[in-house]
Amino acid sequence: QVQLQESGPGLVKTSGTLSLTCAVSGGSLSSGDWWTWVRQPPGKGLEWIGDIYQSGSTHYNPSLSSRVTISVDKSKNQFSLRLSFVTAADTAVYFCVRDRGPTMTTRAFDLWGQGTMVTVSS
Amino acid sequence: QSVLTQPPSMSGVPGQRVIIPCSGSGSNIGADYDVHWYQQLPGTAPKLLIYGNNNRPSGVPDRFSGSKSGTSASLAITGLQAADEAVYYCQSYDSSLSGSKVFGTGTKVTVL
Numbered sequence: 001q002v003q004l005q006e007s008g009p010g011l012v013k014t015s016g017t018l019s020l021t022c023a024v025s026g027g028s029l030s031s032g033d034w035w036t037w038v039r040q041p042p043g044k045g046l047e048w049i050g051d052i053y054q055s056g057s058t059h060y061n062p063s064l065s066s067r068v069t070i071s072v073d074k075s076k077n078q079f080s081l082r083l084s085f086v087t088a089a090d091t092a093v094y095f096c097v098r099d100r101g102p103t104m105t106t107r108a109f110d111l112w113g114q115g116t117m118v119t120v121s122s
Numbered sequence: 123q124s125v126l127t128q129p130p131s132m133s134g135v136p137g138q139r140v141i142i143p144c145s146g147s148g149s150n151i152g153a154d155y156d157v158h159w160y161q162q163l164p165g166t167a168p169k170l171l172i173y174g175n176n177n178r179p180s181g182v183p184d185r186f187s188g189s190k191s192g193t194s195a196s197l198a199i200t201g202l203q204a205a206d207e208a209v210y211y212c213q214s215y216d217s218s219l220s221g222s223k224v225f226g227t228g229t230k231v232t233v234l
Contacts, residue, residue: 036223045124046160046168046211048223062219095167101156101174104223105215108158108173115167 002027004096004113012090014122018083022096022113029077030054034099034107037070037081039092040115047092051099052079059104086120093117125150125216126226133232134202142197142229144212150224152193155215159188159197162209162228171210172197199231207233 008020101107172188212226
């Protein structure tokens with residue numbers, strides 16, 4: 001069965017760039033699904049960051065779009081997140097997620113990675 | 123900041139029925155975009171509970187059901203169990219601000 005696994009530094013310096021990778025195992029990133037990043041600050045709710053299709057087409061949360069880049073590497077069956085100019089407000093658990101369904105307005109997040117905690121500190 | 127509003131907490135005794143509301147607006151739920159629900163047990167990743175307003179993924183008990191009307195949606199849990207103690211989030215699409223997936227504020231359900 002398909003599994004998602006996040007990886008990357010657990011500590012990022014203020015004003016630096018947060019970089020995470022999500023490895024897709026047990027299935028193909030070119031399955032026709034969209035691949036998503038969601039984050040959750042400690043003790044708070046969920047926030048959608050953005051998503052990407054196998055073609056490289058992306059959508060980003062407007063509140064983060066100036067700092068976010070999501071990319072895909074089909075040869076490695078993985079996708080990545082880069083968030084620049086980070087502050088303490090970007091401290092959160094970051095989840096990679098499969099978004100499945102026919103359209104953007106009907107797709108649901110049906111498979112989640114376990115999440116990885118990223119702390120931003122000087 | 124979230125455009126979908128949920129009560130922060132609700133509680134019930136085992137066997138009771140609990141209904142969790144999710145209030146939106148004309149640019150999300152009211153625009154007839156699908157609503158999905160997720161369950162997040164303590165210390166774990168969220169899990170899809172209901173998709174497409176009222177559909178259960180394989181393995182989700184029929185004690186969980188979803189509905190939508192106008193600019194609101196709701197998740198019903200019947201026969202409440204101790205294992206249902208978790209945070210529940212609604213989620214939809216919002217067409218304002220260039221379009222975005224949005225989550226509800228989350229509701230912590232406590233089983234007394």
